[in-house]
Amino acid sequence: MTTPMTTPMTEPVYHPAFDGNGFDPARAEGAGLADTRRHMWTAVRLGWQVESNWTDPLLFFIYTVAKPVASLLLLVFMVQIVGGTGAAGEAVRTFVVLGSALWAMLMAGIAGPAWSVLDDRERYRMLKYLYVSPATFLLVLVGRGVSKLAVGAMGTVIALLFAVVVLGLRVDLAAVNWPMLVLTLLLGLPPILALGIGLAAICLQTRQESWSYPEAFAGALFLVSGVVFPLSILPAPVQVIGLINPVTWWVAGVRGAILPTGASSIGGASSLWTTLTGTQVPDGAMTIAVLLLTGAVSTLAATALFRVSERRARERGLLDLTTGS
Amino acid sequence: MSTLFPTRETTADPRTDADWTGRRAFETNLRALVGRAYPRVRGMGREPSWVFFEILLPFLGTSAFVLVYRALQAPEAYVGFVVLGGAMSAFWLNVVWMMAGQLYWEKSQGNLELYFAAPMSLMAVLLGMAVGGLIMSGTRALAILLISTAIFGVQFHLTDWALAIPVFLLTMAALYGLGMMLASLFLLWGREAFHLTNLAIEPVYFISGLNFPVARLGALGAVAIATVPLAVGLDAMRQLAFPGMQGLEGTPPPQTEALILTAMTVVFLVASQRLIRTIERMARSRGSLSIRWQ
Numbered sequence: 001m002t003t004p005m006t007t008p009m010t011e012p013v014y015h016p017a018f019d020g021n022g023f024d025p026a027r028a029e030g031a032g033l034a035d036t037r038r039h040m041w042t043a044v045r046l047g048w049q050v051e052s053n054w055t056d057p058l059l060f061f062i063y064t065v066a067k068p069v070a071s072l073l074l075l076v077f078m079v080q081i082v083g084g085t086g087a088a089g090e091a092v093r094t095f096v097v098l099g100s101a102l103w104a105m106l107m108a109g110i111a112g113p114a115w116s117v118l119d120d121r122e123r124y125r126m127l128k129y130l131y132v133s134p135a136t137f138l139l140v141l142v143g144r145g146v147s148k149l150a151v152g153a154m155g156t157v158i159a160l161l162f163a164v165v166v167l168g169l170r171v172d173l174a175a176v177n178w179p180m181l182v183l184t185l186l187l188g189l190p191p192i193l194a195l196g197i198g199l200a201a202i203c204l205q206t207r208q209e210s211w212s213y214p215e216a217f218a219g220a221l222f223l224v225s226g227v228v229f230p231l232s233i234l235p236a237p238v239q240v241i242g243l244i245n246p247v248t249w250w251v252a253g254v255r256g257a258i259l260p261t262g263a264s265s266i267g268g269a270s271s272l273w274t275t276l277t278g279t280q281v282p283d284g285a286m287t288i289a290v291l292l293l294t295g296a297v298s299t300l301a302a303t304a305l306f307r308v309s310e311r312r313a314r315e316r317g318l319l320d321l322t323t324g325s
Numbered sequence: 326m327s328t329l330f331p332t333r334e335t336t337a338d339p340r341t342d343a344d345w346t347g348r349r350a351f352e353t354n355l356r357a358l359v360g361r362a363y364p365r366v367r368g369m370g371r372e373p374s375w376v377f378f379e380i381l382l383p384f385l386g387t388s389a390f391v392l393v394y395r396a397l398q399a400p401e402a403y404v405g406f407v408v409l410g411g412a413m414s415a416f417w418l419n420v421v422w423m424m425a426g427q428l429y430w431e432k433s434q435g436n437l438e439l440y441f442a443a444p445m446s447l448m449a450v451l452l453g454m455a456v457g458g459l460i461m462s463g464t465r466a467l468a469i470l471l472i473s474t475a476i477f478g479v480q481f482h483l484t485d486w487a488l489a490i491p492v493f494l495l496t497m498a499a500l501y502g503l504g505m506m507l508a509s510l511f512l513l514w515g516r517e518a519f520h521l522t523n524l525a526i527e528p529v530y531f532i533s534g535l536n537f538p539v540a541r542l543g544a545l546g547a548v549a550i551a552t553v554p555l556a557v558g559l560d561a562m563r564q565l566a567f568p569g570m571q572g573l574e575g576t577p578p579p580q581t582e583a584l585i586l587t588a589m590t591v592v593f594l595v596a597s598q599r600l601i602r603t604i605e606r607m608a609r610s611r612g613s614l615s616i617r618w619q
Binding site for chain 1: 430535
């Protein structure tokens with residue numbers, strides 16, 4: 001677990017004007033694809049090391065398992081306690097279990113870049129060094145977010161296995177719409193990371209106590225994303241927020257792919273979706289299309305927010321500001 | 326600030342100056358307590374974003390659980406359980422993030438050496454952190470409680486105020502006592518502090534019955550009542566706020582739970598005092614405990 005970080009040795013690419021002595025003009029030019037790939041991979045590896053090498057594999061496994069399973073149980077008990085039995089109760093439980101398991105991954109992806117900013121600025125005090133490294137700062141944060149997302153995905157898989165083995169969740173693997181599942185999972189990753197980058201942009205401006213901000217933000221998203229209950233029980237204006245939120249479509253797409261005959265979190269009687277479109281629930285193609293659209297908009301918005309925040313942080317000297325209270 | 330930290334007249338004789346009376350030690354520790362609470366309270370005004378992130382968004386998170394019960398057409402009392410749990414979670418988050426992990430953060434920031442070197446008790450510093458944290462999280466808890474009560478129409482039937490107030494205060498004492506104890510332990514565990522802090526959220530929420538009566542967890546709930554202040558305090562307050570409500574039976578009455586909280590407070594405070602002495606001794610003998618990156 002304590003393998004030292006090594007950067008793959010690649011042949012340096014020199015600028016045509018470089019005479020072999022002094023300053024190479026290529027160093028001041030934008031990074032090429034190979035550089036970008038290498039920076040990204042290094043950031044992912046750095047993130048993975050930070051996430052995993054603080055303890056032995058057993059404790060890391062327990063840590064990875066305990067959080068998502070506890071979150072899952074918290075919700076499953078709520079359903080059980082209020083009489084979630086019979087076929088209807090089983091359907092609600094399945095709906096909740098899937099949403100809750102996916103939440104582990106979502107939470108990690110959203111919190112990852114923000115925690116990286118706080119970690120590197122407040123704890124390790126390395127943010128300014130990362131910032132002045134040849135890698136683009138945004139790329140570094142995306143890489144850190146990807147590693148965090150990978151840890152979260154492990155939590156999701158473990159929570160699902162726990163649900164199948166211990167809680168008796170029934171998933172018919174033959175009925176799973178695998179192409180839809182893979183496509184939705186992949187298309188959902190950029191907007192999830194984008195939300196994390198947006199939050200990182202906010203945390204660049206705030207102080208050490210921002211540790212709880214990602215969790216608070218995710219908690220609010222939990223309300224409007226149809227994770228554990230259908231959007232239709234929310235007031236119409238809040239449903240609008242849910243419908244323009246890519247997380248809603250990602251969760252609905254993954255859930256719909258795993259349980260094609262299960263309940264949808266988006267449509268249904270008295271839902272805004274049904275009122276607006278006249279259809280009961282969005283089909284797979286519509287789900288993918290809206291996920292793409294909302295994902296693209298949120299990614300662009302998060303990138304713009306990050307650029308503004310980055311510029312302000314540089315102007316005000318916030319990159320190496322440490323706080324405490 | 327000048328009244329908070331008055332300048333002390335120096336004596337001509339260093340021996341006299343070093344010979345502290347009990348009153349002088351008490352005054353110094355009191356100033357240390359106030360001084361440590363000060364940045365937490367003042368910080369609230371200097372970082373207005375906390376109103377959005379620590380009141381509005383957690384309220385929305387609590388609302389999500391309320392709506393789960395509403396979607397399941399659960400009895401209205403369960404909505405009250407969630408709202409009370411949401412308010413209490415503010416204190417737990419404060420205890421784990423800003424108490425348990427705090428000495429470790431201080432070490433990372435290089436402040437811990439100053440604490441050890443200053444002529445004050447580290448217990449005063451921990452108490453100051455607790456008081457400041459209590460004010461911060463109390464504001465958040467109150468806001469969640471008031472907003473949720475107004476929006477979801479939760480009706481509390483609190484009649485026994487004479488018991489409810491001591492139970493709440495004992496819950497806070499036990500929670501922050503636990504935080505003070507964990508602060509020393511997390512410092513010893515070093516880099517794992519952050520992850521342990523993170524780990525102490527959802528699993529503790531679950532075994533404490535944050536969104537449902539802890540009695541429904543059976544034996545696990547009984548263990549939680551005996552060991553986790555959040556579980557016992559929350560259950561006692563639910564029994565007092567919703568007397569006779571279905572689902573709350575199966576746990577000790579609030580009077581007994583108040584005694585459990587008292588015992589927890591004593592144990593945690595004594596343990597934290599011993600642990601802080603231990604780490605102070607280690608800091609002086611090893612010379613590494615208070616230094617960053619070691």
